[in-house]
Amino acid sequence: MTRAVHDLGGQPAGPIELAEHERTFFDQRVDAMMRILAHPEHGYYTVDAMRRAIESLSGDQYFELGYYERWVRAIRQLVIEKRLISEDELNRKLTALKMARRLA
Amino acid sequence: MSGDHHHPHGDHAHDHDPHAPVSEVHGVSAESALLERALRELLIEKNVFTADDLRRQIELTESRTPELGAKVVARAWADPQYKAQLLADAKPAIENLLGIDLNLTPELTVVENTAARHHVICCTLCSCYPRAVLGIPPAWYKSPEYRARVVREPRQVLAEFGTVLPDDVEIRVVDSTADMRYMVLPLRPRYTEHLSEQELVALITRDSMIGVSVLTDSQR
Numbered sequence: 001m002t003r004a005v006h007d008l009g010g011q012p013a014g015p016i017e018l019a020e021h022e023r024t025f026f027d028q029r030v031d032a033m034m035r036i037l038a039h040p041e042h043g044y045y046t047v048d049a050m051r052r053a054i055e056s057l058s059g060d061q062y063f064e065l066g067y068y069e070r071w072v073r074a075i076r077q078l079v080i081e082k083r084l085i086s087e088d089e090l091n092r093k094l095t096a097l098k099m100a101r102r103l104a
Numbered sequence: 105m106s107g108d109h110h111h112p113h114g115d116h117a118h119d120h121d122p123h124a125p126v127s128e129v130h131g132v133s134a135e136s137a138l139l140e141r142a143l144r145e146l147l148i149e150k151n152v153f154t155a156d157d158l159r160r161q162i163e164l165t166e167s168r169t170p171e172l173g174a175k176v177v178a179r180a181w182a183d184p185q186y187k188a189q190l191l192a193d194a195k196p197a198i199e200n201l202l203g204i205d206l207n208l209t210p211e212l213t214v215v216e217n218t219a220a221r222h223h224v225i226c227c228t229l230c231s232c233y234p235r236a237v238l239g240i241p242p243a244w245y246k247s248p249e250y251r252a253r254v255v256r257e258p259r260q261v262l263a264e265f266g267t268v269l270p271d272d273v274e275i276r277v278v279d280s281t282a283d284m285r286y287m288v289l290p291l292r293p294r295y296t297e298h299l300s301e302q303e304l305v306a307l308i309t310r311d312s313m314i315g316v317s318v319l320t321d322s323q324r
Binding site for chain 2: 006007008009010011012013014015016017018019020021023024026028029030031032033035036037039040042044047048051054055063065066067068069072073075076079084085089090093094097098
């Protein structure tokens with residue numbers, strides 16, 4: 001039986017890095033966006049949908065991405081699935097932001 | 105994936121190599137930062153939420169700190185009746201004491217450490233944590249290494265945190281889920297009978313409520 005990528009209990013692993021990490025604005029914003037979107041009052045999606053999106057990342061993505069980087073990809077998948085924004089809109093926005101950065 | 109990502113420890117656990125040790129990178133790629141900004145700006149433009157909603161949500165999250173859990177623990181030590189309520193049904197006992205609303209919080213169970221039994225909490229599948237009373241989990245709690253190892257070799261993992269328990273103390277690892285969170289009620293340190301509840305709060309650490317550490321006895 002193949003183990004799902006997120007199912008880590010009992011797997012071999014090295015020492016635990018005990019350093020505390022300062023939370024960045026990126027972490028805080030992604031965390032807050034996820035919480036607002038998953039809030040039952042709005043009902044955009046549920047925490048279970050969020051988990052499904054995170055847990056369906058490939059093994060490469062799961063381990064190459066940081067914690068909140070996985071979350072931001074899950075948010076992208078869900079807001080497109082739920083038609084809050086379209087893939088086209090997102091691509092146009094990403095292109096515009098890249099252009100602006102190059103000009104700056 | 106983005107080229108500016110490199111891994112500090114060398115090998116990753118890839119799809120094609122299920123036996124490689126599990127670990128992950130730290131830091132955020134330019135690609136992820138750009139994606140966060142694009143999503144945030146679009147969702148604000150579309151009135152899904154406002155910039156103010158986002159700020160308030162961040163403030164709420166940051167307001168939840170381990171001091172809340174410490175207040176619960178100190179009261180449980182000071183008041184046996186409260187302790188009984190807390191262990192039987194944690195959410196109402198916590199809501200009444202702290203005046204916070206846990207309506208949207210998943211189920212929460214408080215597990216009591218005794219001289220014979222020590223509990224440590226984890227979430228092997230993701231990062232479930234009693235955020236309502238302890239705040240955001242520390243980075244190591246979410247790390248693949250902690251998630252993978254604590255259920256298999258808890259004594260060794262606790263030793264890495266500097267916690268060495270006598271062999272006759274049973275260690276029980278409690279694995280959280282998206283629907284059920286746990287918090288540890290640590291063993292009250294000795295020679296603290298004379299301390300006020302407020303003074304007790306100051307002694308209680310986040311790690312003791314996760315169960316990776318025990319509280320040191322006070323000076324006699």
